[in-house]
Amino acid sequence: MDIHKIDWSRIPWTPVRPGVERKAFSGSAATVALHRLMPGHEPRPHSHPHEQIAYIVSGTLRFFIGGEEHLVGPGGLVLIPSNVEHWGEVVGDEPVLNLDVFTPRRPEYA
Incomplete structure (x- = not known):
């Protein structure tokens, strides 16, 4: 069994584009990405x-x-199906931290 223990604080933030940063970790079949x-x-x-x-x-x-609008706050979860167009907009003046789980893994993330 190959177990990896990761400390999020040791993974650096990577700029994605202005106003968006990411840190990510991947296993063999899934990726977890924290976006700011x-x-x-x-x-x-x-x-x-x-x-x-x-x-x-x-x-x-x-x-x-997919043409629907969902307002999601702390503790909220959404499922985004494969191949469905989506995006998010920050509401208010507070940055958003969202944790994304992808399957299969996203090799371009980590």
């Missing part, structure tokens, strides 16, 4: 073949998923 979204960041509609589960750690995010 700043108020006023530029949302970018996109889709990918990976199913995604997003958990909001802090702040509030307005998700647009």
